[in-house]
Amino acid sequence: MTHFDLFIIGAGPGGYVAALEAAKLGKTVAVAERREVGGTCLNRGCIPTKALLRAARTYRLATHSQELGIHADGASCDTAAMYRRTREVTDSLRGGIEALFKRGKVELLRGTARVEGPGRVSVDGGEYTADRILIAAGSRPARPPIPGLDLPGVVTSDELLAGRGADARRLVIIGGGVIGVEFAQVFSDLGREITILEALPRILNNMDREISQNLTMILKKRGVSVHTGAGVSRIEADEGGLTCFYTEKEQEARVFADCVLVCTGRKPETEQLFAPGAEVPSERGFLRVNSDFETGLSGVYAVGDVVLGGIQLAHAAENQAKNAVRAMFGAPRLKDLSLIPACVFTDPEIAAVGITADEAKAADREVIVRKSLTSANGKSVVEGAERGFAKLVFDRASGVLVGAQLMCPHAAEMIGGLTAAIVGGLTEAQIERTVFPHPTVSEILSLD
Template sequence: MEKYDLLIIGAGPGGYVAALEAAKRGMKVLVVDKKEAGGTCVNRGCIPTKALLHASTIYKDMKDCEKFGLYAKEIGFDLQKLYQYKEESVVEMRKAIEEEFLRLGVTFVQGTAQVQADKRVVVKMAHMQKRTVGSGLSDDGKNPADIPDTVIYEADKILIASGAAPRKLGLPGEELSEVMTSEELLQAKDRCYDRLVVVGGGVIGLEIATVFQALGSEVTVIELGERLLPSMDIEFAEALEKILVGRGIHVYKKSLIERFEKEEHGVSCHLMSEGKKQILPADAVLVSVGREPYTEELFAADLKIRMDHGKVLVNEFFMTNIPGIYAIGDVIGGVQLAHVASAQAKYVVERMNNLEPSVILSIVPSCLFVSMSIIPNCLYLNPEIATVGLTEEEAERKGIPVRCGRYRMDANGQTILSKEEVGFIKVLFAADSDVLLGAQIMCQRATDMIGELATAIANGLTSRQLMYAMRAHPTFNEAVSKAVEDSRE
């Protein structure tokens, strides 16, 4: 029986980052995943979505290039090549992870893992069998065909990073092939639907809606709540909705899907919208209503690990109630973002090695008595949206006096040059201590710009300190100075 210092279940952004960090510190590491290295993010989530967003944005820009005095005739796209580009991006990212596994001696096993009460892990091997990444053989030199279907491993420590799966609605007709989750839609081959209905006005749904609208689909978004992106600052949510509607995306708010029915050409969506029954025809439906922690068959029946509504419960050090078993990422609930899982992975491995953690996920600002998240949240739309820290609504609910600074991007040089739809920046400072508590950005490069403000919050910077730094001209980022200045007037 093979024994490892650390056995990780899940090869996504939490699992593979933990594996690489642990291997760099001399730990013998095994990673088990049912599917490919990289997890959902690399193979069926972030990377393929962003690849399609990038390609569809270029296509949109080419169609609109006359505003720059440029003319391009017969603009079109080859859907097969577009999907091929998406797959090449996925494979390249996955290959980079596998090469790092190989370089650092991490053993990667494809199979279904189950943690036993004695902390042994039973793995039912997948078709690719056990292997050290990059080799056609197992790590003991045997041919994969000679390896048993089930292998038992031991480890000093076990890290659960099994991620999450798309949440289902449980409605009649949801089993139809035309009704898909984001993972299924992203893996569908060479399809551009004339009519796409997106159920759920969150990040994933809106990103995919943007892709297909740019490629010429008629897109409808159905949201149960009163507005899109309910967790976002209301000013930004309303501004984004205005832009999406202006591009031709239909938005139904306060609307409840009741069932799906098969039609001769596609599927019909039956919904109740603001008290009225409606039927929307579609060629395909994307159900994007969140994700649930994935723990199917993960724990043996006699392993009494504490859970709550499907998520694994951990303490502030990501330890479960079973000594030596840890959990991170989407499987523990909370903020379900790839970079959060990666940060948690680094934190856990550093603590395992008795090192001072080099990452923080939240702080207690000098002016507050409660912990505040400093996790950046990004939407890769056009324009991009990025947020960190508190919104003005959250500050009001918590009774925290804040001073806001705003700047519309109308007069920003780069915005004028690129002729982008107008965005804006909003920053929140504590009214008494002047410490930065939150920031929201809507413009090109917002997802790159938010890092500066996340760093400022993490280090307790004030508006005065943020003004010390010069920001280059012409850039989108110089608008940060304008927003900070506005907060001081």
């Protein structure tokens, strides 16, 4: 029976980063993966979505650039070619991960893994032992109990990224979170008829209120129909495709579609992961962990989407993995996990880190908010930005930066620097002394 210092279940962002981190520490490592390396992020999430966003935005720019003096007569969209390019990108990146495994002498085992007990794992019948086990099994799209969700033409993000429904002229999106608004961006840019049905009071409900309001107005201006406080009751098939019934302001309404995309959250991939008697404390399938990411079963750890109360973001899983591996083997932790930036790749981009003014108010914390508009930023105007801004939130007593919310071109690239500023304890006065280059979108952060 082969023994390893660390056995990892799942080769997504949490799993493969943990493997490489442990290999750096000189440990013997095995990773079991039943699908493709790279997990949801690389194969059914972040990367393919961004590849489609790039293609769709290029098409929109080609067909809506008359004001720039650009006339791309006869421009067309080849959906099959878009998806082919997306697969090429993911194939290339998967190959890169596998090459890193070989370089780090990480053993990749193809198959379905199960924890048999402390220090024991099986993979499709083969048995292995390990000093420590790390669960990084990821998540899958959740399917709410809506009648009609099993009809042909109703898909999750997994199926849509595989091409099912990609040619639909009318797309109804159930869910106005990050996944929903990014797909709305893709397919509205391609000229499709898009409707968003969100049960909560606003889209991107967990982000700054003004971000939600602005994005709603931008999407509507581009022809997207946005309905909030809209609870979907059922989906029915008809001769023309699908009919989605929903209730808004206590009135039943309906919308017709060729395809319905369901993106109402994700559930952890923990079913049948543990043998009888080897289960760990969990809630709704999410695993409870301590500050070192250890579960209730000695020597078994968990990171990423399977963790109860965690943030389902690839970079959160990656950095949890680094800290967890170092905690396992007595090395100092590398990452401050109290601040996890979030990005939404709409146009304009959205990014946030730390607390918002509303969250500070709810916590009875006094803050100062400094806000700048993209309409006063030369580079943003040149790039055609719509209704954008930057908000920097400072603690009133200390002047320290505690939050940032951006809605502007390149927001996702800028939020990393602001995260570093919060971690480093930079104050309003220090940022005010900073010189930002011209003409750049980063000038929007200048406080003078």
